[in-house]
Amino acid sequence: MMMNKRTPIQSVILYTLVISLVLFCVFPFLQILSTSLKHPIDWGNPSLIPRVLHLDAYKELLGLMPAKEIDVPASVQRLLDNPALSAEKKQMLLDKFTSNDEVFAFGRYMLNTFTISFVTGIVSTFLASLAAYAIARLRFPAQSLMANGVLFVYMVGGVLLMVPLYQMSVTVGLASSASGTILSLFLIYLIQTLPVAMYMLGNYFRTIPFSLEEAAMMDGCSRVEAFWRIILPLSKPMLFTVFIYCFVIAWNEYLFASVFLKQYQDFQTLPLALQTLFTSKNAIWDRIMAASMLTLLPVIICFMLANKHLSGGLTDGGVKG
Amino acid sequence: MSSVILRNVNKSYGNLPIVKNLNLEVKDGEFVVLVGPSGCGKSTTLRMVAGLEDITQGDIQIGDRAINDLPPHKRNIAMVFQNYALYPHMSVRENIVFGLKKSGADAETIKTKLADVSEMLKLDEYLDRKPADLSGGQRQRVAMGRALARDADVYLFDEPLSNLDAKLRHHMRTEIARIQHQYNMTAIYVTHDQIEAMTLGDRVVVMRDGIVEQVGSPMEIYLQPANTFVATFIGSPAMNLFEAKVDGEELVFDKYRIPATSIANVDLNVLASHDTVLVGIRPDFFEDSALSLQRSPSDNLFAFDDIQVDLVENLGFDKEIMFTLGGENAKARLDLRSHVQRQETISLSVDLNRVLLFDTSTQGMLINAGEV
Amino acid sequence: MASSILIKNEARLGLKLVAPAIGIIGLLVIYPIFFNVYLSFFDVQLNGSKTFIGLDNYSDLLANPRYYHSIGVSIIYLLGTVIGTTVLGLAAAVLMNQEFHFRNIARGLILLPYFAPVISVVFGWQFIFDPVNGIYNHVVVDVLHLTDTRENLIGNPDSALFVVILFDIWKHFPIAYLLLLAKLQSVPKDLYEAAAIDGQNAWGRFWHVTLPELKFVIATVVLLRIIWNLNRFEDVYLLAPNVETLPIFTYYQAFAGIVDQGGAAAISVIQLLVLVGLIWLYVRKVLKW
Ligand SMILES: Nc1ncnc2c1ncn2[C@@H]1O[C@H](COP(=O)(O)OP(=O)(O)OP(=O)(O)O)[C@@H](O)[C@H]1O
Ligand SMILES: [Mg+2]
Numbered sequence: 001m002m003m004n005k006r007t008p009i010q011s012v013i014l015y016t017l018v019i020s021l022v023l024f025c026v027f028p029f030l031q032i033l034s035t036s037l038k039h040p041i042d043w044g045n046p047s048l049i050p051r052v053l054h055l056d057a058y059k060e061l062l063g064l065m066p067a068k069e070i071d072v073p074a075s076v077q078r079l080l081d082n083p084a085l086s087a088e089k090k091q092m093l094l095d096k097f098t099s100n101d102e103v104f105a106f107g108r109y110m111l112n113t114f115t116i117s118f119v120t121g122i123v124s125t126f127l128a129s130l131a132a133y134a135i136a137r138l139r140f141p142a143q144s145l146m147a148n149g150v151l152f153v154y155m156v157g158g159v160l161l162m163v164p165l166y167q168m169s170v171t172v173g174l175a176s177s178a179s180g181t182i183l184s185l186f187l188i189y190l191i192q193t194l195p196v197a198m199y200m201l202g203n204y205f206r207t208i209p210f211s212l213e214e215a216a217m218m219d220g221c222s223r224v225e226a227f228w229r230i231i232l233p234l235s236k237p238m239l240f241t242v243f244i245y246c247f248v249i250a251w252n253e254y255l256f257a258s259v260f261l262k263q264y265q266d267f268q269t270l271p272l273a274l275q276t277l278f279t280s281k282n283a284i285w286d287r288i289m290a291a292s293m294l295t296l297l298p299v300i301i302c303f304m305l306a307n308k309h310l311s312g313g314l315t316d317g318g319v320k321g
Numbered sequence: 322m323s324s325v326i327l328r329n330v331n332k333s334y335g336n337l338p339i340v341k342n343l344n345l346e347v348k349d350g351e352f353v354v355l356v357g358p359s360g361c362g363k364s365t366t367l368r369m370v371a372g373l374e375d376i377t378q379g380d381i382q383i384g385d386r387a388i389n390d391l392p393p394h395k396r397n398i399a400m401v402f403q404n405y406a407l408y409p410h411m412s413v414r415e416n417i418v419f420g421l422k423k424s425g426a427d428a429e430t431i432k433t434k435l436a437d438v439s440e441m442l443k444l445d446e447y448l449d450r451k452p453a454d455l456s457g458g459q460r461q462r463v464a465m466g467r468a469l470a471r472d473a474d475v476y477l478f479d480e481p482l483s484n485l486d487a488k489l490r491h492h493m494r495t496e497i498a499r500i501q502h503q504y505n506m507t508a509i510y511v512t513h514d515q516i517e518a519m520t521l522g523d524r525v526v527v528m529r530d531g532i533v534e535q536v537g538s539p540m541e542i543y544l545q546p547a548n549t550f551v552a553t554f555i556g557s558p559a560m561n562l563f564e565a566k567v568d569g570e571e572l573v574f575d576k577y578r579i580p581a582t583s584i585a586n587v588d589l590n591v592l593a594s595h596d597t598v599l600v601g602i603r604p605d606f607f608e609d610s611a612l613s614l615q616r617s618p619s620d621n622l623f624a625f626d627d628i629q630v631d632l633v634e635n636l637g638f639d640k641e642i643m644f645t646l647g648g649e650n651a652k653a654r655l656d657l658r659s660h661v662q663r664q665e666t667i668s669l670s671v672d673l674n675r676v677l678l679f680d681t682s683t684q685g686m687l688i689n690a691g692e693v
Numbered sequence: 694m695a696s697s698i699l700i701k702n703e704a705r706l707g708l709k710l711v712a713p714a715i716g717i718i719g720l721l722v723i724y725p726i727f728f729n730v731y732l733s734f735f736d737v738q739l740n741g742s743k744t745f746i747g748l749d750n751y752s753d754l755l756a757n758p759r760y761y762h763s764i765g766v767s768i769i770y771l772l773g774t775v776i777g778t779t780v781l782g783l784a785a786a787v788l789m790n791q792e793f794h795f796r797n798i799a800r801g802l803i804l805l806p807y808f809a810p811v812i813s814v815v816f817g818w819q820f821i822f823d824p825v826n827g828i829y830n831h832v833v834v835d836v837l838h839l840t841d842t843r844e845n846l847i848g849n850p851d852s853a854l855f856v857v858i859l860f861d862i863w864k865h866f867p868i869a870y871l872l873l874l875a876k877l878q879s880v881p882k883d884l885y886e887a888a889a890i891d892g893q894n895a896w897g898r899f900w901h902v903t904l905p906e907l908k909f910v911i912a913t914v915v916l917l918r919i920i921w922n923l924n925r926f927e928d929v930y931l932l933a934p935n936v937e938t939l940p941i942f943t944y945y946q947a948f949a950g951i952v953d954q955g956g957a958a959a960i961s962v963i964q965l966l967v968l969v970g971l972i973w974l975y976v977r978k979v980l981k982w
Binding site: 014015017018021022024025026028029031032035043044046127128130131133134135138139140141143146148149150151152153155156157159160161162163164165166167168170171187188190191194195198223224248251252253254255258259270271274275278285288289292293295296299300 | 706723729793
Binding site: 209211212214215216217218219220221222223225230233234 | 371372373392393394397398399400402404406407408409410419420423424467468471
């Protein structure tokens with residue numbers, strides 16, 4: 001296959017196939033980027049290159065648009081002029097008009113999504129590293145049952161459990177407050193990520209030579225210290241990768257977010273908010289595409305970082321190959 | 322420093338016994354070497370002392386502390402692993418001082434220890450490198466340094482030199498010997514290598530299948546092996562064993578009749594109760610009769626005449642010859658000056674003071690230990 | 694046993710370390726699995742009130758044509774995506790195993806769909822198939838003149854199913870590709886040389902050398918894709934909420950329109966049984982425990 005020289009025809013076929021495949025993969029991304037930069041009049045234009053560069057969508061999402069002129073009705077203006085009214089009340093009244101429901105609070109949704117994904121990633125990676133270490137390295141009752149059970153739980157996934165999980169949170173009373181709802185959602189994201197994280201980390205820990213821990217114990221470390229001072233630092237690239245994995249799972253999640261956060265608009269995550277924006281009347285392609293672009297970027301950057309980090313191969317060299 | 326005592330120590334994996342009823346006392350400041358064939362339980366024994374393996378039965382004591390239930394990190398033991406086990410994410414310097422820091426040594430002590438160790442092991446120029454950037458020999462030295470920097474009660478070595486080439490191994494061996502004498506450390510050292518065993522050990526423990534076959538100084542093990550296993554395991558090439566008939570006061574095999582009375586420490590009464598015995602002669606104890614070597618009056622020579630030489634291997638300083646004696650293939654190591662040729666018929670002499678007798682059935686030695 | 698204290702300490706530490714993770718999984722996965730079975734025998738309201746109705750949920754479900762329809766949709770979805778991702782993954786793996794310029798860049802680029810969040814790409818796909826502005830209709834109607842009318846492919850559940858399948862293949866073939874490429878790179882070169890000496894052409898070498906070597910990985914990919922896609926929700930729902938695969942049907946039952954949480958629980962119970970069967974198959978046949 002690779003050993004003989006290709007004829008020109010074979011080369012042409014090969015490059016055609018490669019280019020088609022790559023185009024198939026990246027075309028939707030190019031489409032998103034292109035549309036996000038196009039003016040509405042330009043949408044029907046099949047070319048990917050915008051006739052004029054139109055950055056309003058980004059500006060709007062990132063809150064860089066100049067504030068709109070506010071038309072305060074005369075009746076309200078009269079109220080505002082009333083000296084009996086406290087300054088606080090006046091401000092509230094004014095806010096009612098300045099606050100613009102049309103504006104898509106992209107920044108807030110981004111922050112919501114980022115916060116819950118970040119916390120999920122950190123907590124999940126942390127708990128999973130403890131459990132995975134124990135399962136991979138320590139002898140205790142039911143250890144192999146747990147090792148195999150993790151794989152099972154990993155495959156069951158959350159979709160099948162939407163009813164019982166929702167009912168549980170209702171029964172416990174978590175679903176009736178905003179903070180309880182967010183806690184429920186966080187716990188659900190935790191179980192959607194924990195099994196994967198445990199599985200990945202368990203496999204990784206098994207590749208670290210046992211003698212490193214033994215050496216640490218000889219150097220006066222307890223088991224826990226050996227884990228903390230040798231295994232964890234050695235696993236940094238993998239921990240980072242697992243964190244990213246969990247982060248992205250939470251970042252993507254729609255099902256439970258839609259169930260739990262429907263009534264709490266201020267706490268909605270991006271998938272939910274974008275879907276709402278899309279189905280609402282004023283669906284505007286450029287805004288949606290710009291929002292897609294902005295949700296895409298951090299993830300792409302994360303994966304590029306994780307990839308680079310992974311190729312370090314830290315365990316080389318400390319132990320004879 | 323402390324002594325180490327193993328009392329009736331047993332280790333099994335499931336029902337499979339690996340170490341059987343092991344008793345050993347390593348004295349304070351003593352360097353004990355464990356040797357034995359692969360899989361005989363040397364590492365397991367060492368790891369039980371370290372606490373990395375639990376003890377199925379018996380007791381281990383360091384100094385006057387029973388340590389059976391003490392976790393490894395509380396035993397104050399330093400260990401050098403066969404595969405180095407350096408911390409890949411730390412520099413050489415950090416690797417060496419890790420244990421010291423852990424034990425709460427002050428900055429001054431750490432500095433002097435680090436300087437000591439890196440000078441002794443010639444690690445100065447590598448201190449800032451990561452283990453991945455070192456050669457095998459350098460890594461081994463770091464592993465050694467990491468253990469030696471510690472102020473441990475006991476030092477354990479599990480085949481620390483087995484991954485090195487011959488030259489480096491020789492260098493490290495002499496280094497270890499020097500360090501041992503300098504610090505007078507209590508150490509248990511596992512090795513496959515007989516030269517390491519002979520040169521490093523104050524005492525040598527020979528193990529087989531989880532059982533201690535003999536404990537003694539290197540010369541005792543060499544000259545007074547307790548049985549044929551020890552006799553053939555220690556020494557290279559291995560000791561020749563010939564089965565001989567006991568005929569009154571003579572031992573007969575092939576066409577040779579050896580006067581048993583001339584063999585050192587022989588008890589004729591014991592001999593009389595045996596029909597046959599095994600005669601053990603180390604290849605080194607043969608001499609070419611044609612060479613007029615200087616003799617001492619105590620020498621007690623016996624000549625095997627009419628030996629047909631099958632093969633001669635020149636090793637430089639000496640030469641090994643192979644021949645057939647009493648129906649067995651045998652080897653002798655002769656002096657450089659000997660001019661024997663293949664197919665030649667020669668005469669080999671042996672100092673009967675060095676000849677050993679073993680029981681044919683029990684394989685145990687038949688001679689009471691004499692002077693070494 | 695003299696030294697069982699060390700063993701006990703180790704066991705205690707082990708249990709301590711797994712406790713939080715296993716506790717959470719037990720409480721929020723294992724318990725809900727059984728709670729789900731329990732709920733499937735009740736008429737359950739969103740506010741949590743329940744009335745026992747025995748097997749009614751199951752009999753209602755089995756009499757519900759929408760259920761069978763969603764099973765049908767799920768089967769087509771599974772067939773399409775599993776075959777599609779495996780074949781495209783295999784083709785990509787063979788292709789990327791050749792040597793050519795910019796191979797590393799190409800290898801990186803084709804992983805993009807897999808890494809991108811669903812929410813960031815579904816609207817791009819919506820736009821591609823948009824009846825007014827989309828490139829699809831532009832090509833089909835204006836360039837190729839295959840039909841005269843611009844169609845709303847995603848608006849129609851039947852055609853939307855195929856868009857959803859295509860989207861899933863696009864999004865998930867990279868993982869099949871990665872698994873297959875890893876295996877492909879470990880196929881010994883001399884096998885190919887031997888086959889070449891035996892007079893096999895490129896196709897023969899693929900058929901007689903590559904495929905047999907990959908058999909095991911392909912089986913893994915197929916089974917894993919079935920297991921994952923049986924539960925897939927976001928990728929379908931966000932792109933085309935009108936394509937009712939089983940998870941989406943369950944979602945509608947549980948949270949939309951006339952809420953029937955007990956019925957949704959019943960669907961999940963049945964689906965879980967199928968899934969357990971598949972996982973068992975995976976564990977037995979592929980992982981060979
Ligand atoms: N975890 C285990 N389970 C079962 N048997 C084991 C285990 N670890 C070691 N053994 C067995 O115990 C025996 C002794 O092993 P040990 O490592 O102590 O040998 P050794 O003398 O150090 O050999 P070598 O010189 O090859 O290192 C071997 O037969 C080995 O197969
Ligand atoms: Mg060993």
